[in-house]
Amino acid sequence: MKRSVALRLSAVLGTAGVAGAIALGLPQENASAATNIATGFASQNGGTTGGAGGTTVKATTGTQIHTALCTRASSDTPIIIQVEGTINHGNTTKVSGASCNTAADRIELKEISNVTIVGVGAGATFDQLGIHIRDSSNIIVQNVTVKNVKKSGSPLSNGGDAISMESTVRNVWVDHTTLIASGGESEGFDGLFDMKNDTQYVTLSYSILRNSGRGGLIGSSESDTGNGFITFHHNKYENIDSRTPLLRGGIAHIYNNHYFDLHESGINSRAGAKAKVDNNYFEDSKDVLGTFYTDAAGYWQVSGNIFDNVTWSAPGTDNKPAGPNVTSNTSVSIPYAFTPDNASCVPSIVASTAGAGTGLKVSTGSCSVTTSPTASVSPTVSPTTSPSTTVSPTVSPTPTAPSGTNLSIGAGADGSSKAGGTSYGNVKDGNLSTIWSPNGATGDISIKWSAATKVSRINIVEASGSAIGAYQVLNGATGAVLASGTGGGSISIPATTTTKLTFKITSSSGTPKIAEFQTFA
Structure with missing residues (x-):
């Protein structure tokens, strides 16, 4: 990378989690996934409902997540898995069963359908452990943080992707998540949100993608162009080198996202891809839209975007930035209704809605915010041991200013x-x-x-x-x-x-x- 993200990061702090195992397989009378409904392309092709209508169980380990999948009646029996605490390599093992195909080094959603994984309350953390969706359909992942997943170094997980989809995947909604790395490929990381080998009808919404060399891709090579119908809306991309996302073929709808501190390139449409880019806010970044690192052209339709302190490279054979005079070079038809916020309010809307632990708040489409109910926890399922949690303090400010050296000066x-x-x-x-x-x-x-x-x-x-x-x-x-x-x-x-x-x-x-x-x- 030209500017290694890792140089600007300290070691990632651990996230306190809930101790103790919680019984699986029991209905929770008062539990539910969030009641808001899949948006964008995930609402098409029959819609994305995840495990709606199925049994709800609770998990505090990766092994319990896999067990919940493996003890269903079949691989398509609906299930909602509410996750608390920190999921990591130490508590994630392979579980076998007729309704699952799991692995020890990742959360494996393979050859299954009709599943919701939702973080409870402030959300769950997948620490150095990625979520892999393969040969599956109708999946929802919501209100979780996935951080520091590596493809080199130790421990390894999911090819270095925080969330990845591949091989005939249909209808996935990833919502209110926080996806974080601590650098790029040279530091052992890959993409935060990758789709390849026939992945279609996906929405990424109200999520944060941060501190990575690669935001994500659609298509693993110039010949992998059978992916598409992907929506990205109300996400924040911050401190990213490139791929926000990289598009190879297919159609993507990209609206109301806040792009901040992109170092090398942003939306990279190539190999015949078509991107509809509406009402986004691009700030303090470089080459935020165009075709980069290839001579295989991609296309875009633009409207309502704001470019705030964006710099543009001179065009070349393998480098065709859309700016500084950004205009459309194709048209893209979107089959669903949507009401975008004005780009001027996107930074504030995204700041108050995006990421895990934000209460599943969403935009009204008129530069204001509403709140959808978060997943609730049933009192009918009790842990086998008393859980202990570390709670962030709620502090009322005092009028007396601290003394000492102000570390902000010069920062x-x-x-x-x-x-x-x-x-x-x-x-x-x-x-x-x-x-x-x-x-x-x-x-x-x-x-x-x-x-x-x-x-x-x-x-x-x-x-x-x-x-x-x-x-x-x-x-x-x-x-x-x-x-x-x-x-x-x-x-x-x-x-x-x-x-x-x-x-x-x-x-x-x-x-x-x-x-x-x-x-x-």
């Missing part, structure tokens, strides 16, 4: 959006008269360092008239929630060593205005 800053006349850098310049505001009622602002830095306290200094409501403090390198609460002021967090700390505003009663985002050891 970098970025965020989800910025209102006119404001700047990300204003929150770390030591000047209370300069501010940052999001382009909307919600958004996030981050302090970032070139080397791993230990932080245990922050201080959010609001400007006059600010109206911050609810917030979360996130480890920007891993997405882990460190604290939550309301308003600004001084906030204690668990001592965290990271390269990025994010203050995410999830609600407000007016316009948030932050003069300084101070950080302390």
Whole structure:
């Protein structure tokens, strides 16, 4: 990679999970997958319903997930698997049965159908363990984090892809997920979201793809062009080198996504692919649309996009960027109804809806947000041992500012959006008269360092008239929630060593205005 993502990341922090095994195979009277319905191309070809109508079980290990699949009456018996805690190599083994075909080194959804895997509450974490969908149909994956899946080094999983689909896959909906790597191929990682060898009717929605060399692809080679009918909407691609996504043949609908800090290229349409690119927000990035690294042309239809500080390379034989004057070179027909948000509000909408643990909030299509019910946990199924969880603290700020060295001075800053006349850098310049505001009622602002830095306290200094409501403090390198609460002021967090700390505003009663985002050891 020209700019290795890994150079800007510290070691990924572990995610606390739920201890103890939970009995499988018992109905949960009050449990359900999220009640929102598959959108985009996943709504076509008969629709995507996952395990709706089937038995609901709960799992805290990968082995329990596999057991749930393997103890069904048949490989197409509907099932909803609610997942809690952290799934990893240590608790994921191969399970055999007539209704499954599993493996020890990944979550294997192979030769099956009618399955929902949904994280409970704040979501589940698949740590260094990928999700592999093969020869399967009608699958939903929702409200989970998949992080640091490797194809080289140790441990290995899923060819280095966080989520992958291959070999006659139909109707998959991946929604409200967080997919994270810690670098590119040279650091042992591959794609975050890959589809190949006859994969069709897929939607990726309200998800975060971050810190990777490769966002994902449709088609593994220039001859693998039988994939398609893929929708990407309301996702955030951040700190990615390329492939957001890479399209080889087929049709993709890409709308209302926020692209931030793409280093080499973005949407790469090639080998006859057609992309409908509507109302996206491209920010602080390079070559966000075009045909790259090949002479096999691809095509695009564009409308309503915003290009904010996007740079473009000069065209060449194997490099045909769509900009700087971005125009359509094809037309694409979309068979389903959709109401896109205006691109100007996409950063704030995506910031408050995308990723695991955000309450399955969705856009109304008019630059506002509604909340769909999250999966619930039935009291009728009890763990065999009492689970213990680590809960992020809810902290009410105090008016007293912390003392010590402000680690934000001299650091970098970025965020989800910025209102006119404001700047990300204003929150770390030591000047209370300069501010940052999001382009909307919600958004996030981050302090970032070139080397791993230990932080245990922050201080959010609001400007006059600010109206911050609810917030979360996130480890920007891993997405882990460190604290939550309301308003600004001084906030204690668990001592965290990271390269990025994010203050995410999830609600407000007016316009948030932050003069300084101070950080302390």
